[in-house]
Amino acid sequence: xxxxxxxxAILPEILLLTLGVILLVVEPFxxxxxxxxxGWLTFGGLLAALLISLLFARPADPQxxxxxxxxxxxxxxxxxxxxxxxxxATSLFMMDHEKLGxxxxxxxxxxxxxxxxxxxxxxxxxxxxxxxxxxTSIPLYVLSGFMLDDKASTEAGFKYLLYGAVTSAxxxxxxxxxxxxxxxxxxxxxxxxxxxxxxxxxxxxGVILLLxxxxxxxxxxxxxxxxxxxxxxxxxxxxxxFLSTASKAAGFAVLLRLFFAAFxxxxxxxxxxxxxxxxxxxxxNLLALPQTNLKRLLAYSSIAHAGYALIGVVAFSELGRASxxxxxxxxxxxxxxxxxxxxxxxxxxxxxDIKDFSGLSRRSPWLGLAMLAAFLSLxxxxxxxxxxxxxxxxxxAVDKGLYVLAIxxxxxxxxxxxxxxxxxxxxxxxxxxGENEEAHPIPLTRPYAIALVxxxxxxxxxxxxxxxxxxxxxxxxLNLF
Amino acid sequence: MSIxxxxxxxxxxxxxxxxxxxxxxxxxxYSALFLVLNFAAIAxxxxxxGAPFIAISQVTVYAGAIMVLFLFVIMLLGAETxxxxxxxxxxxxxxxxxxxxxxxxxxxLLVSRHAAVGVIARPDAxxxxxxxxxxxGKALFIxxxxxxxxxxxxLLVAMVGAIVLTxxxxxx
Numbered sequence: 192x193x194x195x196x197x198x199x200a201i202l203p204e205i206l207l208l209t210l211g212v213i214l215l216v217v218e219p220f221x222x223x224x225x226x227x228x229x230g231w232l233t234f235g236g237l238l239a240a241l242l243i244s245l246l247f248a249r250p251a252d253p254q255x256x257x258x259x260x261x262x263x264x265x266x267x268x269x270x271x272x273x274x275x276x277x278x279x280a281t282s283l284f285m286m287d288h289e290k291l292g293x294x295x296x297x298x299x300x301x302x303x304x305x306x307x308x309x310x311x312x313x314x315x316x317x318x319x320x321x322x323x324x325x326x327t328s329i330p331l332y333v334l335s336g337f338m339l340d341d342k343a344s345t346e347a348g349f350k351y352l353l354y355g356a357v358t359s360a361x362x363x364x365x366x367x368x369x370x371x372x373x374x375x376x377x378x379x380x381x382x383x384x385x386x387x388x389x390x391x392x393x394x395x396x397g398v399i400l401l402l403x404x405x406x407x408x409x410x411x412x413x414x415x416x417x418x419x420x421x422x423x424x425x426x427x428x429x430x431x432x433f434l435s436t437a438s439k440a441a442g443f444a445v446l447l448r449l450f451f452a453a454f455x456x457x458x459x460x461x462x463x464x465x466x467x468x469x470x471x472x473x474x475x476n477l478l479a480l481p482q483t484n485l486k487r488l489l490a491y492s493s494i495a496h497a498g499y500a501l502i503g504v505v506a507f508s509e510l511g512r513a514s515x516x517x518x519x520x521x522x523x524x525x526x527x528x529x530x531x532x533x534x535x536x537x538x539x540x541x542x543x544d545i546k547d548f549s550g551l552s553r554r555s556p557w558l559g560l561a562m563l564a565a566f567l568s569l570x571x572x573x574x575x576x577x578x579x580x581x582x583x584x585x586x587x588a589v590d591k592g593l594y595v596l597a598i599x600x601x602x603x604x605x606x607x608x609x610x611x612x613x614x615x616x617x618x619x620x621x622x623x624x625g626e627n628e629e630a631h632p633i634p635l636t637r638p639y640a641i642a643l644v645x646x647x648x649x650x651x652x653x654x655x656x657x658x659x660x661x662x663x664x665x666x667x668x669l670n671l672f
Numbered sequence: 673m674s675i676x677x678x679x680x681x682x683x684x685x686x687x688x689x690x691x692x693x694x695x696x697x698x699x700x701x702y703s704a705l706f707l708v709l710n711f712a713a714i715a716x717x718x719x720x721x722g723a724p725f726i727a728i729s730q731v732t733v734y735a736g737a738i739m740v741l742f743l744f745v746i747m748l749l750g751a752e753t754x755x756x757x758x759x760x761x762x763x764x765x766x767x768x769x770x771x772x773x774x775x776x777x778x779x780x781l782l783v784s785r786h787a788a789v790g791v792i793a794r795p796d797a798x799x800x801x802x803x804x805x806x807x808x809g810k811a812l813f814i815x816x817x818x819x820x821x822x823x824x825x826x827l828l829v830a831m832v833g834a835i836v837l838t839x840x841x842x843x844x
Contacts, residue, residue, distance in 0.1 A: 300833065303828075329826065333836055
């Protein structure tokens with residue numbers, strides 16, 4: 192029964208767990224003033240896990256391990272590497288956060304939720320999948336409400352918990368119906384059993400809707416997006432950044448694998464998703480326009496981005512899948528950069544209102560540059576990653592003849608350019624009222640400097656040398672099931 | 673009448689009576705204790721049906737762990753006798769209507785499907801021994817090993833989270 196591949200398949204998870212246990216045991220023995228080092232330990236550990244996994248745990252031919260619970264393939268592996276990277280960047284952002292930075296528990300929760308995401312990306316069984324989703328969600332509920340003496344944070348945590356519990360119950364109901372129809376929880380056999388069984392397209396349509404509620408919540412697609420702005424605004428900013436990137440990517444990882452594996456023969460779901468994608472892009476962008484708080488603006492923008500990525504899912508082709516994977520990669524780097532820059536700013540000034548960003552380019556030129564890279568990439572401008580990602584997603588849609596969807600997507604990105612550039616207008620063109628900006632510098636601590644530089648370089652690399660990244664996305668998309 | 677049938681009839685009376693007792697007693701502690709008795713009666717049903725594992729877990733998990741926790745909470749909160757809380761208007765009638773629908777559905781299914789399904793056959797002797805326990809153990813620790821381990825991580829994290837959210841900071 193046992194083979195070494197089994198351990199290789201969960202090597203990233205094993206390393207994450209080991210790191211978490213070390214952290215939990217070591218941290219209480221440190222003096223209070225050294226507690227911040229838990230962040231360095233987490234960051235170093237995550238980097239080591241990333242490197243070790245890249246060196247030793249690369250999958251060969253796809254295979255299922257642990258009695259069909261996990262699939263060991265490039266798709267899962269690629270997503271796992273993304274999650275480890277996002278977690279490493281987030282651990283750096285957390286270090287200088289007033290409340291999170293000196294608490295070992297916050298890093299442990301980060302590691303645990305990353306572990307859950309890794310399992311989400313490689314699950315090949317409904318039982319495993321559900322457990323993985325819960326392992327991801329529960330630490331995130333706690334992290335969102337981590338600042339106990341802050342009303343907005345407590346509200347964010349509670350709201351996220353309530354929405355999460357309800358949607359996860361609905362998702363579970365969908366899973367139970369799938370099991371009832373087919374008698375199996377395994378994703379591979381499930382698709383065949385559904386196709387071979389009697390025609391139940393009406394019932395399956397209902398199941399697809401149930402699953403969409405659960406996963407739509409995870410990726411914050413309209414109409415399951417109501418939690419996102421409040422939670423992103425209230426939660427500690429590093430957590431909000433992680434929620435909007437890695438957690439969303441994990442949702443997409445499950446969405447792609449589940450729908451492609453279980454319902455390949457049901458033509459109805461791409462059209463449902465097309466409607467969802469249209470609504471998500473349009474409503475996200477329109478609601479982002481009047482925002483005055485930058486974290487809220489980023490929340491609505493992240494809803495809109497889920498819509499763009501959904502276009503790739505709707506395309507229902509290999510190129511479509513590869514485009515989603517690439518889009519998520521570019522989006523993770525870009526949005527983490529945006530949230531990191533906002534955090535570095537509001538840590539000093541205590542505000543994340545857009546108008547307070549006036550004169551930022553003079554107060555801290557490098558931070559201004561990081562914001563420029565992040566927001567232009569979000570807007571989809573070359574030479575940044577967001578541009579290439581959008582092009583590939585729209586190309587996938589056009590390739591399948593979905594012209595209307597592609598045009599809606601392009602119109603939406605034009606709307607979005609307005610509010611992204613509006614922020615940059617404050618950063619670069621406006622001055623602080625009657626103040627000398629040089630007198631109000633915004634110092635960057637070392638963790639921020641490292642994370643922002645790495646992410647900014649990543650965003651540029653994704654937009655210029657995109658060949659190898661796209662090849663990897665393609666490789667991941669090939670081996671989906 | 674076989675001994676099984678006699679046992680079943682006695683237990684059925686006990687189960688229904690304790691369920692009613694749980695619903696009707698005014699004191700929350702009595703309700704909880706009635707529920708424990710109800711769980712125990714149902715555990716014996718499982719034994720009669722040849723499912724010793726479910727019977728034992730019913731006793732240890734439900735009657736043991738969960739209900740004891742319940743009792744602790746009731747007593748710690750001092751909520752033995754709660755004042756009758758406000759109910760929504762028409763709640764009683766709605767509940768009655770839904771209960772009637774549920775009973776009607778069950779009766780319909782029992783009657784209409786009876787011929788097709790028949791009385792479910794008694795499980796064979798194999799299941800009635802502890803061999804079934806061995807099979808469950810094998811499934812749990814071979815096929816479902818990974819989900820089993822992930823559950824333990826999930827519980828650890830939930831515990832850490834609960835402590836984080838309830839701990840008061842010193843001097844803060």
